[in-house]
Amino acid sequence: MKNAAEFETKEDDVFGRIASRYDLLCDLFSFGIHRIWKRRVSFLISKEPWVKLIDVASGTGDVVFRILNGNDLSPDHQVLASDISPKMLDIAKEKLLPFQDYVDFQILDAHSMPTIESYSVDVYSMSLGLKICNREKVMSEAFRVLKPGGRLVTLEASNIPVRWLHWLYLSYMSFCMPIIGWLATNGDSSAYKYLLHGVKGFPSAEELKNEMESIGFDEVYFERLSLGIVSIHIARKPA
Ligand SMILES: C[S@@+](CC[C@H](N)C(=O)[O-])C[C@H]1O[C@@H](n2cnc3c(N)ncnc32)[C@H](O)[C@@H]1O
Numbered sequence: 001m002k003n004a005a006e007f008e009t010k011e012d013d014v015f016g017r018i019a020s021r022y023d024l025l026c027d028l029f030s031f032g033i034h035r036i037w038k039r040r041v042s043f044l045i046s047k048e049p050w051v052k053l054i055d056v057a058s059g060t061g062d063v064v065f066r067i068l069n070g071n072d073l074s075p076d077h078q079v080l081a082s083d084i085s086p087k088m089l090d091i092a093k094e095k096l097l098p099f100q101d102y103v104d105f106q107i108l109d110a111h112s113m114p115t116i117e118s119y120s121v122d123v124y125s126m127s128l129g130l131k132i133c134n135r136e137k138v139m140s141e142a143f144r145v146l147k148p149g150g151r152l153v154t155l156e157a158s159n160i161p162v163r164w165l166h167w168l169y170l171s172y173m174s175f176c177m178p179i180i181g182w183l184a185t186n187g188d189s190s191a192y193k194y195l196l197h198g199v200k201g202f203p204s205a206e207e208l209k210n211e212m213e214s215i216g217f218d219e220v221y222f223e224r225l226s227l228g229i230v231s232i233h234i235a236r237k238p239a
Pocket of ligand 1: 016060061083088109128129
């Protein structure tokens, strides 16, 4: 369960460098389709009976915004938005200003979150972050902080089950991602080198399900979005 992107933020703060352009770049790369993925994962999270939610690798806070926006919130609802990059989290703070009564922010490395108590959260979510982390460490940490019966929800790159289509998609990504990344970042396309590497090296939806089960999660199920370009996994920490 290695880090599919072979990425280490402590060695290269790529997300800090592209933070101000990150949302725009997501739209460019996915033709806006990432909005559909994030809407779906937020909807599934909203359906869970959570009071305490931790969103890890929150980036600019897109998913947290969608979870909170338009949903009935009670004063008990508490969200912790976290990321290893202070610059990404600064943008999340601005975006989530209307929900300041419900959200706290913390700089956290997903691999080890000593400030978060064990058995303390109802839902742990991570969107588009797992491919740039060591999955075993991150999912073990998610398992630790979740309450029994709590859910892990991930949105991540996946595999299109039709092999030639998957190959076509990867070819498109290999060709376009470095060019758009280079143009949009004035020549600093390193983030997209990592992300592309992570997409290529990431396990299939079925393999990720098996990895979650090997950590100890049960009731793991997944759904593919956009033919399987990404998938959402939901797993339960046994009660
Ligand atoms: C591709 S972005 C995804 C952001 C956001 N979740 C979204 O869906 O738009 C990946 C994020 O993971 C963060 N990140 C990278 N390594 C991390 C780590 N070890 N712990 C926590 N966050 C990390 C980056 O700073 C970046 O904000």
